[in-house]
Amino acid sequence: MKPTLQAVADAVGVSRSTVSNAYSRPDQLSAALRERILDAARQLGYPGPNPTARSLRRGFVGSIGVLFTSQLSYAFTDPFAVRFLTGVSAAAERHGTSMLLVPLPPGQTDARQAVENAAVDGFCVYCVADEEWALDVIRARGLPYVSTAARDDAGADERYVGIDERAAARGVAAHVAGLGHRRVALLADSVLPDAPAGPLTLAGVHEVWHPTTRGRLTGFADAFREVGVGWADLMVVNALGNSRQAAGAAVAGLFDGHAPPTAVLAGSDVLALGVLDALAQRADGTRPPVSVTGFDDVPEAAAAGLTTVRQPAEDKGRIAAELLLDPPADAAAGHVLLPTALVVRASTGPVPRS
Amino acid sequence: MKPTLQAVADAVGVSRSTVSNAYSRPDQLSAALRERILDAARQLGYPGPNPTARSLRRGFVGSIGVLFTSQLSYAFTDPFAVRFLTGVSAAAERHGTSMLLVPLPPGQTDARQAVENAAVDGFCVYCVADEEWALDVIRARGLPYVSTAARDDAGADERYVGIDERAAARGVAAHVAGLGHRRVALLADSVLPDAPAGPLTLAGVHEVWHPTTRGRLTGFADAFREVGVGWADLMVVNALGNSRQAAGAAVAGLFDGHAPPTAVLAGSDVLALGVLDALAQRADGTRPPVSVTGFDDVPEAAAAGLTTVRQPAEDKGRIAAELLLDPPADAAAGHVLLPTALVVRASTGPVPRS
DNA sequence: GATCCAGTCTGAATCGATACAGAGAGGTGC
DNA sequence: GCACCTCTCTGTATCGATTCAGACTGGATC
Numbered sequence: 001m002k003p004t005l006q007a008v009a010d011a012v013g014v015s016r017s018t019v020s021n022a023y024s025r026p027d028q029l030s031a032a033l034r035e036r037i038l039d040a041a042r043q044l045g046y047p048g049p050n051p052t053a054r055s056l057r058r059g060f061v062g063s064i065g066v067l068f069t070s071q072l073s074y075a076f077t078d079p080f081a082v083r084f085l086t087g088v089s090a091a092a093e094r095h096g097t098s099m100l101l102v103p104l105p106p107g108q109t110d111a112r113q114a115v116e117n118a119a120v121d122g123f124c125v126y127c128v129a130d131e132e133w134a135l136d137v138i139r140a141r142g143l144p145y146v147s148t149a150a151r152d153d154a155g156a157d158e159r160y161v162g163i164d165e166r167a168a169a170r171g172v173a174a175h176v177a178g179l180g181h182r183r184v185a186l187l188a189d190s191v192l193p194d195a196p197a198g199p200l201t202l203a204g205v206h207e208v209w210h211p212t213t214r215g216r217l218t219g220f221a222d223a224f225r226e227v228g229v230g231w232a233d234l235m236v237v238n239a240l241g242n243s244r245q246a247a248g249a250a251v252a253g254l255f256d257g258h259a260p261p262t263a264v265l266a267g268s269d270v271l272a273l274g275v276l277d278a279l280a281q282r283a284d285g286t287r288p289p290v291s292v293t294g295f296d297d298v299p300e301a302a303a304a305g306l307t308t309v310r311q312p313a314e315d316k317g318r319i320a321a322e323l324l325l326d327p328p329a330d331a332a333a334g335h336v337l338l339p340t341a342l343v344v345r346a347s348t349g350p351v352p353r354s
Numbered sequence: 355m356k357p358t359l360q361a362v363a364d365a366v367g368v369s370r371s372t373v374s375n376a377y378s379r380p381d382q383l384s385a386a387l388r389e390r391i392l393d394a395a396r397q398l399g400y401p402g403p404n405p406t407a408r409s410l411r412r413g414f415v416g417s418i419g420v421l422f423t424s425q426l427s428y429a430f431t432d433p434f435a436v437r438f439l440t441g442v443s444a445a446a447e448r449h450g451t452s453m454l455l456v457p458l459p460p461g462q463t464d465a466r467q468a469v470e471n472a473a474v475d476g477f478c479v480y481c482v483a484d485e486e487w488a489l490d491v492i493r494a495r496g497l498p499y500v501s502t503a504a505r506d507d508a509g510a511d512e513r514y515v516g517i518d519e520r521a522a523a524r525g526v527a528a529h530v531a532g533l534g535h536r537r538v539a540l541l542a543d544s545v546l547p548d549a550p551a552g553p554l555t556l557a558g559v560h561e562v563w564h565p566t567t568r569g570r571l572t573g574f575a576d577a578f579r580e581v582g583v584g585w586a587d588l589m590v591v592n593a594l595g596n597s598r599q600a601a602g603a604a605v606a607g608l609f610d611g612h613a614p615p616t617a618v619l620a621g622s623d624v625l626a627l628g629v630l631d632a633l634a635q636r637a638d639g640t641r642p643p644v645s646v647t648g649f650d651d652v653p654e655a656a657a658a659g660l661t662t663v664r665q666p667a668e669d670k671g672r673i674a675a676e677l678l679l680d681p682p683a684d685a686a687a688g689h690v691l692l693p694t695a696l697v698v699r700a701s702t703g704p705v706p707r708s
Numbered sequence: 709g710a711t712c713c714a715g716t717c718t719g720a721a722t723c724g725a726t727a728c729a730g731a732g733a734g735g736t737g738c
Numbered sequence: 739g740c741a742c743c744t745c746t747c748t749g750t751a752t753c754g755a756t757t758c759a760g761a762c763t764g765g766a767t768c
Contacts, residue, residue: 002496004754015718020756029716047494051473052415053754056406057723062471063454072447076440086430093426093457098472100417100454103447117416118452119405119473140401142356303657358724369748374726383746407724411753711767718761724753731748737741 003046011040023049055119063098064088064324065120067134069127072103078242078270079298080313081126084148087317088124095325097121112137124148124320127212144327146320146334149212159327159334161319165212168309168340169219172293173265175307175342177227180351181263181291185235186220187250187275188213188267189242197250200238204231213267216295220265235261239271247274255279255290262290262351269294269301269308276304276347291348305346312338357400365394377403409473417452418442418678419474421488423481426457432596432624433652434667435480438502441671442478449679451475466491478502478674481566498681500674500688503566513681513688515673519566522663522694523573526647527619529661529696531581534705535617535645539589540574541604541629542567542621543596551604554592558585570621570649589615593625601628609633609644616644616705623648623655623662630658630701645702659700666692 009019014037021028022037029037041048055061066088068075075081085099092099102118104111115123115137123138123145138145146159176184191200192209205221208214221231239250247266251274254260266272272294279290294301297310319336328334363373368391375382376391395402409415420442422429429435439453446453456472458465469477469491477492477499492499500513530538545554546563559575562568575585593604601620605628608614620626626648633644648655651664673690682688 006754016754017719017756017758018717021717024756033716045494047491047496048467048470049756050410050754051471052406052410053723054471054756055473055723056404056410056725056754057756059723061406061473063473072453073440073444076436076443082430082436086427089430089455089457090427092455093459096457096459096468098454098456098468099426100452101443101446102452103443103450105447105450113402114450114452116402117405117408119409119415119417137401140399142401360724370724371726371728371749372747375747378726387746403726404724407753408726409753410724410755411726413753709768713766714764716761716763719759720757721759722757723755727752728750729748732746734743734745736743738739 003041003044005046005049008037008041008044008046011044012037020049052119060121061119062096063100063120064092064321065100065102065118065123067102067104067115067123067125069104069134072101075126079300080268080270080296083298083313084126084317084320087314087319088321089317090314091318091321091325095321097325108133116141122146122324124317124324144324146323148316148320149210157331157334159323161316161323161336161338163311163316163338163340165215166219166222168311169216169265169295170222171219171340171342172295172307172309173220173223174226175344176263176265176291176293176348177223177229179263179291179348182224182227182229182233182351183235183259183261184220184224184229184263184265185237185251185254185261186217186265186267187237187239187247187271188217189239189246189271191217191236191238195238197238197240197246198252199254200236202231202236216267237264239274242268242270244270244274244277247271248278251275251278255282260290263348264290264292266292266294269296269298269306272306272308272347273300273304276306289349289352291351293348297343301343302345307345307348308343310341310343357395357398359400359403362391362395362398362400365398366391374403406473414475415473416450417454417474418446418675419454419456419472419477421456421458421469421477421479423458423488426455429480433654434622434624434650437652437667438480438671438674441668441673442675443671444668445672445675445679449675451679462487470495476500476678478671478678498678500677502670502674503564511685511688513677515670515677515690515692517665517670517692517694519569520573520576522665523570523619523649524576525573525694525696526649526661526663527574527577528580529698530617530619530645530647530702531577531583533617533645533702536581536583536587536705537589537613537615538574538578538583538617538619539591539605539608539615540571540619540621541591541593541601541625542571543593543600543625545571545590545592549592551592551594551600552606553608554590556585556590567621574619591618593628596622596624598624598628598631601625602632605629605632609636614644617702618644618646620646620648623650623652623660626660626662626701627654627658630660643703643706645705647702651697655697656699661699661702662697664695664697 005019006016009016019037022034100120104114122143125147127149205218237250239246264275272292275292294306294308297308301308359373360370363370376388454474458468476497479501481503559572591604593600618629626646629646648660648662651662655662
């Protein structure tokens with residue numbers, strides 16, 4: 001049996017309260033007695049107040065949860081997610097708060113329970129596709145949260161940090177359109193819940209499942225509509241996952257038709273890098289002069305010469321955590337929109353004349 | 355006030371125990387009553403049993419701590435640490451366990467408290483330099499742990515997953531020695547606690563502070579002793595941190611003397627990459643034909659053509675977590691040594707004849 | 709010498725659940 | 739008809755601390 005606070009109290013011959021004060025409120029007892037208590041604790045091998053019991057009584061835990069809807073182990077392989085976590089951890093560090101990473105098991109019921117059972121004081125919700133359920137659970141628990149994905153039905157009082165997805169996407173698409181491209185493919189992860197990999201027909205951009213993706217594709221479409229290319233003329237390509245491999249699989253065969261796209265606008269850098277991989281590794285050795293753009297500007301993008309949209313990933317994490325740990329008095333200040341920038345590199349160029 | 359379990363019990367007109375059972379032991383009550391209880395809970399907005407109270411009573415938390423001695427936000431920028439975390443999260447996912455990342459504030463006392471206050475069932479100790487104190491706290495709390503850094507005073511019963519640092523280092527050094535290099539520099543992070551950046555004189559390898567670094571440098575020295583190069587003839591270079599920048603600063607001016615090293619053996623890939631950066635960016639445009647080796651084989655190493663030692667980073671994390679979550683009955687099985695491999699790439703070559 | 713106060717310490721109530729022994733009801737087997 | 743079970747549900751003790759009102763002491767103030 002590990003010794004409890006009571007055991008220390010008995011050993012010293014004081015009340016439980018006094019031992020508690022020795023640890024948590026040193027100003028409530030004389031320095032001498034405090035020393036005596038801490039000595040006795042050392043003697044007995046008492047490791048300090050039990051964190052769980054303390055949390056229960058105090059009503060807070062001292063840690064924040066970070067919620068990924070996708071697999072947690074996947075999150076660590078996504079460079080953008082890692083940079084987001086870096087930002088969160090920097091803020092957590094400053095506040096002396098721990099971060100709880102909660103893996104969500106497959107299946108709604110189990111996933112709900114995982115969120116219900118997380119011992120945290122609040123959540124940074126990184127990416128909750130249309131999984132409104134997670135926010136429901138968090139709200140039911142009465143916990144504060146900050147979300148990073150734009151949601152259509154976000155309340156005005158809801159804390160949020162993000163970017164103007166649509167405007168940012170429009171910027172990079174306008175760059176591509178300005179280079180003369182008219183036959184373009186829009187590549188994104190999980191466009192529809194159960195669609196296969198590859199080209200897809202959508203009646204309109206509103207059908208796109210994930211709000212972030214929807215915002216980006218809308219921006220892409222905006223720019224092309226301005227140069228006379230309507231939604232129906234855009235090729236939407238679905239990837240099964242946000243990874244290079246998934247991108248490669250999605251665009252397999254895309255450039256072999258009789259009127260292949262001259263540009264691919266990807267919904268993320270990882271997908272764009274996958275497209276570049278696929279182009280570089282074509283069996284026949286031909287490297288079609290396809291322009292490719294990404295989104296996020298992860299570290300690998302620079303090395304690959306990828307044209308992309310830069311967004312401040314670490315700031316996003318840091319601000320999300322700070323909004324949570326140190327809520328602004330003014331509700332409007334709880335809604336942060338970060339700047340983005342078009343970064344033009346070698347992966348985009350003028351349409352080749354054929 | 356959030357409703358409690360008692361409130362639900364009162365609403366349905368049953369005892370608290372029964373409501374508890376409805377959540378935690380469905381086989382202990384009729385399905386009909388259970389439904390009635392869950393309905394009432396929904397009605398009242400009861401979000402399920404309070405995780406903290408539950409943990410207190412049950413005696414376990416359902417999450418494991420991951421301890422980094424360095425800054426937590428730094429850990430996310432270290433590709434090796436990220437891959438380690440990926441492995442830990444994969445195992446955590448499988449066990450339905452959360453991961454608590456605990457930032458350690460500067461200062462022993464505060465850092466101790468952070469470890470004392472972490473609500474976890476055990477720890478994966480990623481890297482606890484000579485900070486035996488953290489293990490002391492964990493042991494005092496009676497929590498299980500798995501360490502990944504070899505320690506000189508590790509008990510036989512202590513669970514551990516790692517590699518044979520010395521043998522692995524010796525392998526890559528033998529490769530370099532085999533190429534004819536005799537004037538070599540050994541670059542490592544924090545060789546001594548308070549040493550400045552740059553070349554350093556050590557009486558022997560035993561002076562090296564961090565056990566992991568000590569193991570690697572010992573292996574380097576082993577290989578060179580075999581070809582007649584003694585410790586005194588090796589140049590030890592200290593870096594202030596494990597980053598490309600720190601490596602650059604550490605080797606500044608190193609190649610400008612009259613007998614510069616022809617090879618640099620770095621204690622990590624990140625440092626090695628920093629050396630490559632520094633060599634590539636020399637002001638006078640000369641790129642001395644220096645051989646450089648790393649350690650870990652992080653993803654960036656392949657792209658940079660870095661000769662290095664591969665170690666299974668994700669496996670390390672995964673196995674550490676599994677050793678913790680699912681301890682082997684046999685104590686000997688708690689001590690895992692992973693394989694390493696020498697990966698020869700373009701960054702090493704024969705000594706240029708001058 | 710009575711009053712007041714600051715500094716210390718105590719005791720009981722409380723945080724929100726789970727565990728476990730046992731009570732009652734209803735059914736079975738012989 | 740009686741012993742014996744199984745199925746449900748209840749009541750009480752307990753997990754390990756913190757909180758807060760108040761008791762006591764000794765000294766300063768007037």
